Amino acid sequence: MIRPLRVTLVITTLLLLLPSIGLRLFPRRNATGLDRLLGTAALLQSFAAHPAQGPPPLWRERLGAERSRQLWAVQNRIWWQYWGAHGDAGAYLVLQAPSTIPLPPNGLRVDDLLVVAPDPLARQLLLDRLRVRQRAPRGLAQRCGQELSQREAVFWTPAALGQMLGPLSPLVQELQQGCLQLQSQGQALVLHGEAEATAGLWAPAPPALSPPARSPLPAADLLQLQGDRLALLSRGLLASQLVREALAQRYGLGSAQQRLLQSVPFLLRLRAVPEGTFQAALDLQLQVGADRRGWQALLARLRQALLDQGLEEQPAANPVEGSSWSRDGSTILGGWRWLKPSRSGADSPLLLFLGPMPRELPPARLLQGQPWQLSLRPRAMAAVGLLPQDLPLLVRQAQQVQLLGRSAGGRSGERQSALAGRLDLQP
Numbered sequence: 001m002i003r004p005l006r007v008t009l010v011i012t013t014l015l016l017l018l019p020s021i022g023l024r025l026f027p028r029r030n031a032t033g034l035d036r037l038l039g040t041a042a043l044l045q046s047f048a049a050h051p052a053q054g055p056p057p058l059w060r061e062r063l064g065a066e067r068s069r070q071l072w073a074v075q076n077r078i079w080w081q082y083w084g085a086h087g088d089a090g091a092y093l094v095l096q097a098p099s100t101i102p103l104p105p106n107g108l109r110v111d112d113l114l115v116v117a118p119d120p121l122a123r124q125l126l127l128d129r130l131r132v133r134q135r136a137p138r139g140l141a142q143r144c145g146q147e148l149s150q151r152e153a154v155f156w157t158p159a160a161l162g163q164m165l166g167p168l169s170p171l172v173q174e175l176q177q178g179c180l181q182l183q184s185q186g187q188a189l190v191l192h193g194e195a196e197a198t199a200g201l202w203a204p205a206p207p208a209l210s211p212p213a214r215s216p217l218p219a220a221d222l223l224q225l226q227g228d229r230l231a232l233l234s235r236g237l238l239a240s241q242l243v244r245e246a247l248a249q250r251y252g253l254g255s256a257q258q259r260l261l262q263s264v265p266f267l268l269r270l271r272a273v274p275e276g277t278f279q280a281a282l283d284l285q286l287q288v289g290a291d292r293r294g295w296q297a298l299l300a301r302l303r304q305a306l307l308d309q310g311l312e313e314q315p316a317a318n319p320v321e322g323s324s325w326s327r328d329g330s331t332i333l334g335g336w337r338w339l340k341p342s343r344s345g346a347d348s349p350l351l352l353f354l355g356p357m358p359r360e361l362p363p364a365r366l367l368q369g370q371p372w373q374l375s376l377r378p379r380a381m382a383a384v385g386l387l388p389q390d391l392p393l394l395v396r397q398a399q400q401v402q403l404l405g406r407s408a409g410g411r412s413g414e415r416q417s418a419l420a421g422r423l424d425l426q427p
Contacts, residue, residue: 033111034080037094038145039134040126042159043083046148049075062093062116063104071097078149082115085159086125090118139202140194144179147193152182157199164390173197173236174405174417188214189394189423191403197415209371209420212402222280222381223270227372230286231262238262250309252301260294261286270376272384273355277331279384281355285339288350295350299336324357332356371406400424 038044047056055063055072058081063071080094097114106117108127117123137145147153158176161169178195190211217224225233237243238258247253253261265287273281288295306325307313314324316337324335334354341348378398381387387396395401403421 033109033113033115034149035137035145036110036130036134037080037082037113037115038137038141038148038155040084040129041082041155041157042085042163043081043154043156044148045081045154046078046152047080048152049077049079051075058091058093062106062118067104071095071101078151080148083160084122084126084129086122089122089125092117092122092126139200140177140179140196140205141200143194143205147179147181153179153193154182155179164392165388166390168388170236170239171233173239174232174407174415175419178419180419180421185422187424187426189425191419191421191423193419195405195417195419197417201415203416206406206416206418209404209406209418211420211422212373212404214400214422214424215375215402217375217377217400220271221269221377222272222384222386223374223376224267225372225374226265226267228265229262230264230266232372233266233268234258234262250305252305253298254301257298257301260298264288270381270386271358272380276356278355280386281353281358283358284352286350286352287347290347292348322351371404374401374403374405376401395423398423398425 049072051073055068059068059072062068075095077096079096082092082094083089084092093116094110095114096112099109101114103109103114104116106120106123108115108117108123110130115126117126136142141155144153144155148155156178158169161172161176165172174197175195176197177199178193180191180193183190192208192211194206227233244255244258247258248255267283267285269283269285271281271283273279303313303323311325311327311333312329314326314332314335316322316324322335322337324332326332332355334352335357336353337351337357339349339351377400378387378391378396382396401421401423403419405417405419407415407417
């Protein structure tokens with residue numbers, strides 16, 4: 001009898017201890033309603049509470065002056081802003097609050113969370129979405145839910161990108177769904193996280209990428225983007241049959257030429273033009289390799305298409321080096337140039353430009369098998385009307401934003417990427 005009793009005691013002890021050990025090793029999330037909101041969100045951002053600084057404007061707008069002061073004074077945890085698929089509904093305030101407090105106007109409870117909608121219609125829209133059974137978050141969404149419950153982070157979906165970027169959203173096909181952790185460092189915000197080209201992938205997190213050191217753009221440049229394959233930009237655009245047909249019919253760039261364009265390393269620059277017809281010009285530098293035959297055929301097709309559209313060609317001093325194009329014989333609308341290699345033995349890059357030709361041709365320094373890099377000056381772009389209006393105010397007011405991306409397999413055009421970056425608020 002003694003031995004069975006000992007076995008029973010051991011089993012009973014394990015049954016009592018294992019749950020407590022599990023809770024210590026894998027603590028339960030406080031905000032269990034967050035997963036339900038995540039499944040219906042277009043954009044969800046978490047914020048650290050700082051009661052000594054007074055309630056944020058959204059708290060005052062959703063709760064009123066008196067109640068926002070009362071709840072903010074005892075707020076010592078993460079709180080959230082939520083945007084649903086109906087972007088026009090505005091931001092919802094989400095916080096953890098005792099179930100004993102009465103619901104504010106347009107408020108509802110989502111498990112352990114208090115959610116305050118902008119208006120009655122927005123409240124009903126969220127209720128309708130929550131009644132639809134949602135699949136539990138997985139992959140990136142599951143990992144981001146953990147981040148959002150513990151620290152400052154932001155989660156976005158294709159719907160949010162479409163709302164913020166509008167017609168530019170196909171250019172960011174690799175970043176359709178993503179999650180970034182946000183950390184303040186003086187006058188900068190350091191970013192790191194991950195993104196997917198297709199929402200809902202069941203995949204582990206990609207290897208982390210270190211944030212870049214601050215590297216100011218040249219004064220004339222508003223934006224630079226470089227990567228190991230132009231497919232980074234063109235994949236989303238060429239997914240549209242209308243775009244593919246327009247390139248083939250209007251510019252003579254059929255499927256073979258489109259594949260050629262997608263395969264090369266590139267450097268894209270948006271530069272300010274201080275005087276003349278244009279506010280900005282666009283340069284695209286391509287590392288085409290030693291064999292120019294395919295590219296010469298592509299340029300010949302493009303040249304004929306431009307002539308057919310009534311544009312006038314202004315060849316370079318040496319026509320082999322390139323051509324410029326105008327409609328009235330004076331204002332240059334764009335063109336191309338073969339650049340000198342940056343070092344002995346290197347291949348000559350091809351420069352395509354829209355707007356006036358750059359007075360100083362950019363150096364031929366393109367990425368080969370490295371992460372893609374984006375640098376832009378949002379404040380300067382906004383000043384000349386070249387920044388999407390619906391980007392977050394913090395981004396629009398930034399002096400410079402830098403972002404690095406590296407796909408899990410090391411090449412752009414894959415479905416999953418690690419991200420890292422920084423947002424500088426002061427020059």
